[in-house]
Amino acid sequence: MSRKVLVADDEAPIANVVAMKLRAAGLEVTVAFDGGEAYERALADRPDFMITDLQMPGMSGLELCARLAAELAGGVPTILLTAKGFELDPSTLAGLPIRRVMTKPFSPRELLATVQELLALPAGA
Amino acid sequence: MIEVRRIAAVVLLFLGVGVGLHLLMTPLRDAGQPATIKAMTLACGLALAVLGIIGGYLVARVPKERIGAVSAYLEGMVRKGAIGLVLSESEADALGRLGHAVNRYMTFVKDEIEQTHLTAKERQIQIKVLEAERRHIESVIHAISDAVLVTGAFGDLILANEAAERVFHFRFETSVRKPIEEVITDKGFLAILQEMRETGLFVPHRTVEWVQGGGENARTWRVILNTVVEGKKRERISGAVAVLHDVTKEKEIARMKSDFVSNVSHELKTPLASIKAYVEMLIDGEVQDPAQSREFFQTIASETDRMSRLIDNILNLSRLESGLVPVNKTDLAVTEILRDVSEVMTPQAVQKNIRLETDLAPVFFRIHGDRDMLYQAVLNVVSNAVKYTPDGGKVRVSTYLSDGSVVVEVADNGYGIPPEDAHRIFEKFFRSGHSGKAAPGTGLGLALVKHVIEVVHGGRIDVESEIGRGSTFRLALPAVR
Numbered sequence: 120m121s122r123k124v125l126v127a128d129d130e131a132p133i134a135n136v137v138a139m140k141l142r143a144a145g146l147e148v149t150v151a152f153d154g155g156e157a158y159e160r161a162l163a164d165r166p167d168f169m170i171t172d173l174q175m176p177g178m179s180g181l182e183l184c185a186r187l188a189a190e191l192a193g194g195v196p197t198i199l200l201t202a203k204g205f206e207l208d209p210s211t212l213a214g215l216p217i218r219r220v221m222t223k224p225f226s227p228r229e230l231l232a233t234v235q236e237l238l239a240l241p242a243g244a
Numbered sequence: 245m246i247e248v249r250r251i252a253a254v255v256l257l258f259l260g261v262g263v264g265l266h267l268l269m270t271p272l273r274d275a276g277q278p279a280t281i282k283a284m285t286l287a288c289g290l291a292l293a294v295l296g297i298i299g300g301y302l303v304a305r306v307p308k309e310r311i312g313a314v315s316a317y318l319e320g321m322v323r324k325g326a327i328g329l330v331l332s333e334s335e336a337d338a339l340g341r342l343g344h345a346v347n348r349y350m351t352f353v354k355d356e357i358e359q360t361h362l363t364a365k366e367r368q369i370q371i372k373v374l375e376a377e378r379r380h381i382e383s384v385i386h387a388i389s390d391a392v393l394v395t396g397a398f399g400d401l402i403l404a405n406e407a408a409e410r411v412f413h414f415r416f417e418t419s420v421r422k423p424i425e426e427v428i429t430d431k432g433f434l435a436i437l438q439e440m441r442e443t444g445l446f447v448p449h450r451t452v453e454w455v456q457g458g459g460e461n462a463r464t465w466r467v468i469l470n471t472v473v474e475g476k477k478r479e480r481i482s483g484a485v486a487v488l489h490d491v492t493k494e495k496e497i498a499r500m501k502s503d504f505v506s507n508v509s510h511e512l513k514t515p516l517a518s519i520k521a522y523v524e525m526l527i528d529g530e531v532q533d534p535a536q537s538r539e540f541f542q543t544i545a546s547e548t549d550r551m552s553r554l555i556d557n558i559l560n561l562s563r564l565e566s567g568l569v570p571v572n573k574t575d576l577a578v579t580e581i582l583r584d585v586s587e588v589m590t591p592q593a594v595q596k597n598i599r600l601e602t603d604l605a606p607v608f609f610r611i612h613g614d615r616d617m618l619y620q621a622v623l624n625v626v627s628n629a630v631k632y633t634p635d636g637g638k639v640r641v642s643t644y645l646s647d648g649s650v651v652v653e654v655a656d657n658g659y660g661i662p663p664e665d666a667h668r669i670f671e672k673f674f675r676s677g678h679s680g681k682a683a684p685g686t687g688l689g690l691a692l693v694k695h696v697i698e699v700v701h702g703g704r705i706d707v708e709s710e711i712g713r714g715s716t717f718r719l720a721l722p723a724v725r
Contacts, residue, residue, distance in 0.1 A: 132518040132543050136525060143530055174510070176675065202513035206506060223517035227524055 121147045122238055123164055127157035127183065128172040128200065133223075137170060140227040141234065154178025161187050166195055168238060170230070173201035184215045198233060200225060310339055391465075391488040397481065399424050399441060411456070411465075411488060430456065436467060437484065444471030444481050453491070463492045507673035511554055511687060515547040522547075550686075557688040561672075564617075564695055571700055575724055576615050577608035578643055578650050585622045586641060589630060597635050600626075603642035609650040610724040613701050618721075621696040624689040625654045625717050633658030633714070649703065649720040657714035666707055670694040697721065 124146050128134040131152060138148045149164055151157035154175045161169065161183075169187075171180040178186070180199055188194030194216040201207065202223040212220070218237050221230060382403075385392050391408035395401060401424055404416045412428045419427045428434055433454055440450075448471040456463045465488045472483040522544050531537045563569050586602045593600040629639040633656040640655045661669060668674045673687035697703040697719050709715035 130514055130518065132547065133514075133521065136518070136521045140525065140530065202510045202517065203506065223513050224520040225517060227521050228528060 121145055122168065123147045123149070123166040124234065125149050125151065125157060125161055125164065125166040125169045125195070126171075127151040127154065127169065127175065127180070129153050129175045130172065133172070133200075136227060137230065140231050144231055144235070146234070154180065154183045157183055158186055161195060162190060165191065168234060169195045169197045170200060170234070171197060173199055173203060173207070181211060181215065184217060188214075188216060196237060198230070198237070200230075314343075390490075391486075393424075393486045393488075394483060395424050395437070395486075396483045399437070401427050402483065408488070432456075433467075436469070437486070440469050440471060440484050440486075441481060444484065445473060445479070448473055454488075463490060464495050465489065466491045504672060507687070508554075508558060511673060512551060515551045515554070518547040519544050519551075554686045554688075557686045557692070561688055561692050561695065564692065564700075569617075571614050571617070573612050573614050575610050575612055576618075577610055578618075578652060578721070579604045579608050581615065581619050581622055582641055582643060582652065584619060585626050588623065589626050592627070593630050593639065596630065596633075596637075598630055598633055599638045600630070601638065601640040603640065605643055605645075609643060609645060611650050611701075611721045612724050613721060614696075617696045617700060621693040621719065622652060622654075624693050625652075625719065628689060629654050629656040629658065629715070629717070632656065637714075645723060646720070648723055648725075650723045652719040652721070653716060654719075655714065655716040660711040660714050661707065661709040662711055663709075666709055669707065670705070693719070 124141055126134050126137045126141070126148055127150075128137070129152055134150050134152060138150045141148045149160050149166065151160050154171075155177045157169075157171060157175075158178060160166075169184075171183055173180040175183075180197075180201070184194060184197050184199075197215070197217050199212075199217050199220045200223060201220065207220065219233055221233070385403065386405045388405065389407055391411045392403070392405045393401070393408050393412075394403035400421050401416075401419055402421075404414075404419070409416055412430070412433075414427050424437060425434060428437075433456075436452055436454060450469050452467050452469065454465045454467050456465060468487045468489070470485045471481055472485065474480045474482040522540050525531055526537065526540055531540055560569075582602060582604055586600060590600055626639065626641060633639060637657050640653075642653045642655075644651055644653070665674075670690045670693075672691045675687055694705055697705045701721055703719065703721040705717065705719050707715055707717050
């Protein structure tokens with residue numbers, strides 16, 4: 120059974136290219152273009168994993184993570200993509216199921232490798 | 245000398261009479277003495293008493309006419325208020341010598357008095373100079389915009405200027421000499437002064453930052469503190485001086501600069517991220533279909549354009565804000581600018597099936613302005629309207645005269661802006677969260693419009709908007725009469 124991944128980014132070219140890379144590797148991908156849409160999709164699809172941008176109109180990546188964690192048991196393991204990496208206060212990530220923070224510009228190749236690595240880990244790690 | 249002689253005469257008189265009488269009285273008391281001794285003692289006593297009376301008279305005797313002349317002369321000097329030579333020294337006797345001595349003494353007194361007068365005058369001049377200097381320093385202290393507070397050895401208020409009165413809300417006149425705790429209520433600032441008093445001997449100079457109040461009205465002060473230390477071993481604090489400089493604006497500018505750099509890097513990294521990802525996909529051979537690879541190249545090209553546009557906009561705005569772009573103002577008709585903008589925007593509007601209407605007054609309202617800058621400003625507003633209006637919508641550009649201003653109005657029936665964001669949309673890189681899925685802009689367009697309209701042309705820009713119903717931007721420019 121293929122694993123389900125949700126990709127959320129308000130930059131359509133980014134969301135699309137990430138989706139394409141993951142799909143080519145055999146993952147089942149859903150794309151959302153803002154935080155609100157991603158939240159709805161996640162509740163409907165129950166993805167195994169999520170890749171989200173930090174800054175999105177309406178609902179930010181962190182808010183999305185937190186709301187899903189409150190809604191779904193344990194939340195959705197997440198990779199946070201951001202162009203503001205070094206300004207991110209680690210305390211804002213505390214308690215959220217964020218497994219990695221990757222800074223933009225990023226390599227789709229590395230992103231895929233990271234997703235595969237994290238998905239291979241036993242649940243809850 | 246006359247005084248001395250008189251005293252000597254009186255002393256002799258009393259001595260003679262006294263001792264004589266004593267001897268006279270002795271035989272009467274001691275009845276047991278032999279008769280001859282009694283008689284001798286009696287005789288000696290009598291003789292001494294008589295000698296005392298005669299000696300005293302002789303010593304005290306001074307020629308009356310000469311003393312009278314001296315008295316008259318001295319009285320005359322007093323009447324004239326004069327000081328100087330007094331006595332005739334012609335006589336070679338004791339009185340003549342006395343006259344000489346008195347003259348020398350009087351000359352000495354006269355010189356001393358003249359010297360004292362001179363010194364007193366100098367002192368008065370010095371006091372006046374010091375007083376003037378003190379007033380000058382006080383007026384300087386009062387004139388400086390930084391707040392100045394001076395406290396004494398017991399933490400009492402000694403000096404404060406008007407700026408300090410404004411910062412701490414007190415009146416110096418009624419607060420002078422009061423304990424500082426009764427004058428200033430802010431606990432944070434009092435704690436700073438307290439620490440200064442406790443550690444001032446070891447750290448006499450320091451600079452601290454103090455935030456006054458909170459929320460939007462919070463002010464940040466850079467407080468320069470100096471302890472006045474006294475004593476041979478500098479062991480005593482005799483006061484403290486605090487100078488407060490308002491750094492609220494500097495802090496705000498520093499924060500804005502930092503935000504700007506952070507925003508610029510974020511905005512540049514976003515298209516760069518797309519470019520890198522798409523290039524890597526092509527290199528990795530993830531794209532086989534020729535149509536899809538063309539799409540990839542197109543994305544790379546458009547993201548590259550976006551980066552370049554962003555850099556251009558940042559540079560333009562920064563040059564404009566720093567006054568590096570020459571402003572070339574002429575009398576011009578607003579209508580002509582609107583027509584040009586409308587012409588340029590029509591293809592984009594048509595592409596989105598948006599009706600771009602222009603309602604231009606038949607009268608050509610004239611303003612005094614820079615044509616190129618105003619064209620760019622109006623173009624940005626109309627372009628935003630087209631961008632943030634969904635397919636099939638409407639954008640209407642009109643102009644009219646109001647309160648001596650030519651108003652350019654751009655109204656759309658697009659997504660609209662939430663009321664809480666309305667005042668922020670002119671900030672650099674601010675993006676309203678409800679802008680829909682519009683093409684990403686640089687986040688600098690409206691900041692540039694605001695600068696051109698308000699700073700360069702002394703006009704005014706405002707916006708009225710409602711979510712789901714659209715936005716109306718009004719650009720008001722002073723009309724030429």
